[in-house]
Every structure is written in C-alpha cells, then in structure tokens.
Amino acid sequence: MVAKRIASGVVGVAMLAVFLGSAVTLHAFSLGKYEKVKANNGTITLPVAKMADGKARFYKFEDGGKEIAFFVVKASDGTVRTAFDACDSCYRSKKGYEQLGDKMNCNNCNQKFSINRLGPNASGGCNPGYLPHQQNGGTISIKASDLKGGVGYF
DSSP states (O other), X not given: OHHHHHHHHHHHHHHHHHHHHHHHHHHHHHHHSEEEEOOBTTEEEXXXXXXXXXXXXXXXXXXXXXXXXXXXXXXXXXOEEEEEEEETTTGGGOOOEEEETTEEEETTTOOEXXXXXXXXXXXXXXXXXXXXXXXXXXXXXXXXXXXXXXXXXX
C-alpha cells in the first residue's frame, strides 16, 4: 500500500514537471516570435537583406497600448511581401500564422496560403490581412498609419 502511494506520487510529480516544462517552453517560444519595432517620422524601415533567406520575420508595433503584429517574407519570385499576422476570419483566436516552406499557415484553421500570392489581390476570408509597403533599394518601408489601420485585428 505504501509502495503504491509512493509510485502514485512519483507519477504525479513527473506529470506536473512535464506539464510545467511544456508551458515554460511554449511561453518562451511565443515571446521570441516577434521583434518590436518603432516608427521614425511615421514610418517603419526594415532592411531587405534581413529577408534574403526567405524566412518570415514577425514584428510588433505598439500604438496606444495596443500591439499590432505583422510579418515580412521574401517570396520565391524575389519580391518582399508584408501582411498582418491575422485575417478577417480567424483574428479573434489571436493565433496568427507560421511559415511552412513556401506557404503561410493559419495557426487556427490550418489553411495554407502561397507566399507568392500574398498581397492586395489576396484578401478576405483567412488570407493574411494585406499590409502595404514600399521597397526602396535595400529597405522596406511601412507607414505607421497603415499598421494602425489593422488595429481591429488585435
């Protein structure tokens, strides 16, 4: 009987350790997803070279205490694409997107969207919310006013 209680206690402690370890790991991962950015003269500027590897970079811009999340990714055709880390359909879940190869995957409904097709013509539904930008040589510029226009997603 005593051995059974000890075994139950050991199993319980082990399960608690696994749960807490997973929670800490998940929390640490989610903190590292976004880089905070600030506007300078109403514009956020990012180096194009940072996107050269084709991996999506996730950013947060703060406006009046509200954080607005977006991502920037280089498509296989060489163009840079920008979008809110939210969509018209699943934004309430606040799960955003992740990159799976040449697609962005909605972390809520699991729909996948080709990075090459992100832009003003791919809007509505679960498409990543379009975020306009300008590319001038080696920089990407995003107007703070355009970011503020997406505050409803967050």
